[in-house]
Amino acid sequence: MAFLLSKLPSLSALLSAYGSLSATIILIRTILCQIIPNPVRDYISSKLSQSLSHYFYPDFTFIIEEHWQAVNNETFRAVEAYLSTRIGPSAGSILIGSNSLDPHNLEQGIPVGCNIIDQFQGMQLEWSLGSIGTNRSFHMERRYFQLTCKKSDQHRIMESYFHHIASTAKTILRGRQNLRIYTYDRRGGRWESAVFKHPATFKTLAMEPERKEEIINNLNSFVRGKDYFQKRGRAWKCGYLLHGPPGTGKSSLVAAIANHLRYNIYDLQLQSVQSDADLRRILTSTTNRSILLVEDIDCSTKASRDRTEIKDDQEEHGEDYQTCRLSPSDPGLTLSGLLNFIDGLWSSCGDERVIIFTTNHKDKLDPALIRPGRMDYDVYMGYCSFTGFKQLAETYLQIKHHRLFAAIEDLLKKVSVTPAEVAQQLMKSDEPQAILESFIEFLEIERN
Template structure:
């Protein structure tokens, strides 16, 4: 102890030499190396990985406990393994689409022999992204297997054993200052992305009525894989464009229909001769909109009550089709019924009795669902009626609000024929037979189905078009007026001549009535 001037004492400090410090460092390093070797030799690799993972999770949570907010998105709701969380599915699909190009680990599967390969996030994968300036951290976690019993297991006495299932969940961490923006903008953005993706990939269904020997019946579905599109539809380009534009406008007017107080629905009447593409247009509409199709045969419906139940059970984003509605019971023009009411009363009573045993639906029952109070029970629905004879339909069925757009499916025209030539024969330009075909099409009435049947007979354009020209000439001859044999007429064989000419373009019976 040394005493300085003023009475201040200063203790002596131990001094370490460089050699002693180096010796201590070498001893410590040797000890750490020994412990590390012992740890790797004695502790199994699985245990080491588990310890490392837990330490990493602990330090991560400790460092972010006061600086971030975390959302937990579980696979099942509140531990109920029968109640799947749709938000989890949306997040899984969204992250898989993001990680497909950047991630080093992805789960690949093809469930139930589907024709699409699905990609999912691998366990332990992490992902970061920025949404509107917000830094977001995603992590995918799997808990240990959990015992559970589904509701079906509880109800089924034959299956009382519990099962094991891992509980997967996502954690989304971000700055708590942006909590409202993430909840109100980011999550709805993910859900919309998922809904759009499902809509594009979903398998369309065709529903038909299955009575099964009963009186009420129910909908039965099959996969709807009709390949027809608007590009392949042989109809006037202006009419086709008008239909597509009307459908697109209908899809984007949810708020408009709500504002004006109308049900979000649309009605289309397709009328024209057989074979003009009415069913093909319905298939093109379904594929364009990604809507399911309900094919309703009114003759199979018992009464208005059953009809209402069936219509209420149809889903949103669907097309309800009633083909040949002029042939359906009780839906023809009421004026015609009134005129014919007094004719053949006994025969009509017998017919009505036979029909009443099968179906007692009324026009008012159908109209009430299309445009009445029941029309608001559902959104984004389209009604399509087809008929070969528009003039036979009741005027109440045709007014706007019920059938909003009347589409005339006419006989084939030259612009529509060019579409068929492109689709069937890959002819995008001109052909030396086109001029003759155009003259024949204008001179006769031929349906697109008839022409398509001729074009499909050969892959050679010259052979197929030559066959079509031959068919059109035969059609023209069949529909041309019959010629009067004036030699027979002048020889006094008027009766025979008139008998063979009554179906022609002129009736000469009045010219010879004085004789």
């Protein structure tokens, strides 16, 4: 040990060597700075930094938040749909739930904190779902997905992987088994949903076959019409006005449209909208490929009513009658705000949207609200025809012909009954003969 210590250089020798090395480095640096141009030095420096970064920090992270600017982030929605099919043993946890006690109806989701491993083109990719805080006043949270990959795979992920996710999610969403219906929680400031299981289809609707086919063709053209709308400079949306007496099947038609398109429904109660700004915020939080439904719009807000009627009412009730004021300082929802939502600039914030208004009194609506160009399709839902009755008889009694049909056809020409009234009569028994006889008695009473 003493021998080894005796061979070590002295402190003065070490300091002298360090000084010589520092001087040499400074000299070389000075020479390089004078010889090598600044752009070349910056390039070398950046490449050296990248190399060291790749060596010491080889991972890269993508962050995908639930909201993007003022609207929902469709990339987040696509990732959520895609990863729900990739949950496996690597996840460590899974979110499950059901709207029934049938064990075969269990649905699975992604819980916050869950980690999912995905494989794509030889790359191993790690996903996790996180959440940023909670607002106690409005019960809001900001969720985000985090994708961790190798830095060397960053370009391939941007060019290929996200395109793969988008196309896969589109197929998943169009073929989803369960639709959802949303209602806006004004106090919580968010949409809340439930599983939508309405059984109505175009096959079961009590409507003239020609009218059904026309609506189906319009819907199919709309879904395929992205390029059509873009070339004509129009937002990718369409509007339906369903009007007619109560019980004529307006809600059933909405359900049939949702089941045909496989679109979720956002049921908006305009009474919960405090102002035009509030309406814009609510609508931009809906998703693409959805139906926005406003039922009984003539009763929902005075902003939709004919202004000539409002003027008469103002003379009786005062000036504040024009808008739905919730407080003296709140201007309320106005007709201008409603029109801007239908076909103004804000109507373009989203794609593949179907807007449906229903009303029992079309004559009470302001003409500006329903003029051509705002509501694309005007659908009158009238009283039950004989064709509609035959459809209901096939649905409820499983019969297409009966000797009593002739008498019923003659009576339906003289009596106005709604499809809802007909359905109620056909549900009284399982015996077709007794049901039809009872229905004839009902029509005779209604005629008299």
